[in-house]
Amino acid sequence: MGDTALVIGGTRFIGRHTVEDLLDHDYEVAIFNRGNHENPFADHDDVTHVEGDRRERMDLKTAKLSVDPDIVIDCVAYYPEDVRVATDLFDDVDGYVYISSGSSYADEEIPKREGETALCDCTPEQEEDDSMETYGPRKAEGDRAIFAAAEDGANAMAVRPCIVYGPYDYTERLDYWVDRVLNHDRVVVPGDGQNIWHRAYVEDVASALRVVAEEGEAGEAYNVGDRRLVTMEEMVNLIADAADTTCEVVHASDHELSAGGLTSSDFILYRDYPHVLDTNKLAALGWESTPLSEAMERTVAEHHESDRDGSEHDPGREAEERVLGVLETV
The missing domain is CATH 3.90.25 (UDP-galactose 4-epimerase; domain 1)
Structure with a gap:
């Protein structure tokens, strides 16, 4: 096997496909979650499960110590504090990738470009809210946490998918x-x-997360979506x-x-x-989308x-x- 990857989440939709993509590229994989959902990798020798709550710092630290990951893919960081804690704990890994969202963009532009299109503002009250109305602001604040962590030396990056579709999509x-x-x-x-x-095929989102972890630049965000709309x-x-x-x-x-x-x-x-994301920055890393x-x-x-x-x-x-x-x- 090659390097070790820790996937925070890893059993439902994007996380499940991410684990499969990592396995296909010779990673040894560990998934970290509360165990509330069926684990499709329960019988897979190259996937270990560490049980814990990602919102509990000590649980996350225990996962780090037991897995010693080279890269970390964070599928379930829904609050900015989740990102801050994770980037602090994993500040020495080769790549920490946070799944953000195209919803983090505030301006309606065609297309929306990383580093050019303004992000949503996020108030302290919105940071703690769990409604869909604050989803975009919370994801944008998570992006800003990535930028700050990178300035402090962490190899932290963000991937912004648009609407994701594909096998095992529990959103239906x-x-x-x-x-x-x-x-x-x-x-x-x-x-x-x-x-x-704009939509993104889930296997392409999974491969984007791996490619950004391997090839991305610290402190950068990368849009992901079908190359042909x-x-x-x-x-x-x-x-x-x-x-x-x-x-x-x-x-x-x-x-x-x-x-x-x-x-x-x-x-x-x-x-x-129209909601359209520019995906050229990701493609420049060697990423491709599925026909x-x-x-x-x-x-x-x-x-x-x-x-x-x-x-x-x-x-x-x-x-x-x-x-x-x-x-x-x-």
């Missing part, structure tokens, strides 16, 4: 659209179908192609959606203003094996049918 955001395509001949897409919300309509068509089926995309304006009591914002992965057709084929294949259907994001098929009925008369 894309599962909603896959389920629609698999079960209906006509799928309502809000607006003209040209909406763009697709519109919402193209996304639906990619799903249909991957599922070897056909599906008619039906556009509906907010006026037309109102026939079913719906608005564009009722549809998951719809965003009024979209391959990424969607793997995503749809795993969806078939799962029991996820994205129903929590469902605006209601009966409401959509009313919209489709109105559009048929136009």
Whole structure:
């Protein structure tokens, strides 16, 4: 085996794929978490599990002493203090990588660039809040903690994914659209179908974390997302192609959606203003993204094996049918 990696998290979505990527690149891997979720690596000889709470400094210190990692990938740092504590404890590793977010950007620019697009401000009250309204500010403050740690000599870096999709996605955001395509001949897409919300295939996020740990520069942040962006309509068509089926995309304006009591914002992965991240800085390190057709084929294949259907994001098929009925008369 090669170097040792400690993954804080490591059993659910991004963390699970990160462990698999590290194993594929000859790392010995340890995962550190509370053990609240099923461990898919329980029977893997090259993955050890250290149980503990990442918000408890002594637990994190114990993990460091028992694993002695060369690199650390932090998948579950949701509060700025998490980053401060981790970068202090792991200030001597070859690379500490914090998973930030494209949500840390404050300005709506196309594209959003590292070091150029302004980050969200974060008040002391927001630092401790756990609502989605403060997610972006908390991630941005975590980025600033990375910058400060690097100034103090830590090999700390940040990776900012956009919306992540792929196998084992417990958020079920894309599962909603896959389920629609698999079960209906006509799928309502809000607006003209040209909406763009940059997405990142999860295996590419995993490889980005490793590449940044190995090749990144301390104190820098790196955006990650599909190198080729697709519109919402193209996304639906990619799903249909991957599922070897056909599906008619039906556009509906907010006026037309109102026939079913719906608005564009009722549809998951719809965003009024395009969200696009510049990924050139990451690509310059040698990182590449998976072709979209391959990424969607793997995503749809795993969806078939799962029991996820994205129903929590469902605006209601009966409401959509009313919209489709109105559009048929136009």
